[in-house]
Amino acid sequence: MPNGILTKMRQGMESFRPSEQKIANYIINNPQEAKELSVVEMAKKSNTSEASIVRFCRTLGLKGYQDLKIAISMSIMNELGKEKILHEIIDVNDSPDIVLQKLALGNIQAIQDTCNIVSTERLADAIEAIDKCENIHLFGIGASSVVALDAQYKFSRINIPTFMFFDHHIQLTTAVHLTNRDVAIGISHSGRTKEVIEGLKVAKEKGATTIAITQYGKSPIQEFSDIVLFTASVENNFRSGAMASRIAQLQVIDSLFIGVACKRYDEVIKYLEVTRETLEDKKYN
Numbered sequence: 001m002p003n004g005i006l007t008k009m010r011q012g013m014e015s016f017r018p019s020e021q022k023i024a025n026y027i028i029n030n031p032q033e034a035k036e037l038s039v040v041e042m043a044k045k046s047n048t049s050e051a052s053i054v055r056f057c058r059t060l061g062l063k064g065y066q067d068l069k070i071a072i073s074m075s076i077m078n079e080l081g082k083e084k085i086l087h088e089i090i091d092v093n094d095s096p097d098i099v100l101q102k103l104a105l106g107n108i109q110a111i112q113d114t115c116n117i118v119s120t121e122r123l124a125d126a127i128e129a130i131d132k133c134e135n136i137h138l139f140g141i142g143a144s145s146v147v148a149l150d151a152q153y154k155f156s157r158i159n160i161p162t163f164m165f166f167d168h169h170i171q172l173t174t175a176v177h178l179t180n181r182d183v184a185i186g187i188s189h190s191g192r193t194k195e196v197i198e199g200l201k202v203a204k205e206k207g208a209t210t211i212a213i214t215q216y217g218k219s220p221i222q223e224f225s226d227i228v229l230f231t232a233s234v235e236n237n238f239r240s241g242a243m244a245s246r247i248a249q250l251q252v253i254d255s256l257f258i259g260v261a262c263k264r265y266d267e268v269i270k271y272l273e274v275t276r277e278t279l280e281d282k283k284y285n
Helices: 005-015 018-029 039-046 050-059 065-080 096-117 120-132 143-157 168-175 194-205 220-224 243-263 265-280
Strands: 135-140 162-164 182-187 209-215 227-231
Touching: 005 018, 005 065, 005 096, 018 039, 018 050, 039 050, 050 065, 096 227, 096 243, 120 209, 120 227, 120 243, 135 143, 135 168, 135 194, 143 162, 143 182, 143 243, 143 265, 168 194, 182 194, 194 209, 194 220, 209 220, 209 243, 227 243, 243 265
Parallel strands: 135 162, 135 182, 182 209, 209 227
Antiparallel strands: none
């Protein structure tokens, strides 16, 4: 049972139907009361219908209304059991130390919210797919390409052939050669980046297992993704580099890397030692 259902509602608000937005807004603003209501009472309080509430439960990945009430209770306990981190808007007059602290809080919240949103079952599926694949191909544009490059570096160090190209045309021309023995990972915070979606579409058509790393909510990238790993983000008013969303994406990449490394522990230790020694030789004494 997810303990981040309130986070899911906040992050997915824009992708919900109008009736679902009403339900989500009511629950977010009245969680203590919401967890005690019957489905009939919830429908009245949110000015919707019982059928809308049942559909909303399915949208959130829950089996039914009882699961929703339990998830709300768990989220309340989770948020009360720790200090709530709020990402403040950065002001042009903030001093460097204040900017540092505000960005740190935002990054911490992005990581915590992503841990609440990402499905551990889908994460396990992705780790299994990567562990069995012959090659990894990464698709990312702009800030997401930096995350893709980080993934290439990590997986290459443990001897998994990993390919990432900044040029979109090269991404597409390599995608046409993928097979069912390959994994293609598309990284797009919005889930609407045309170039990334095109890459995953071609990869999926060629039989590769496709994985999307994207923010929670419905988006076009999911149509061409066998496995979707959701992230959360807390952006401030200076979005250059997609600050907190990049941190959330890196959290997922690191989880995939460590998951695969654990499955291949004995050989991974040897690969990491060899690469470490090689890099040490390049340092000045």
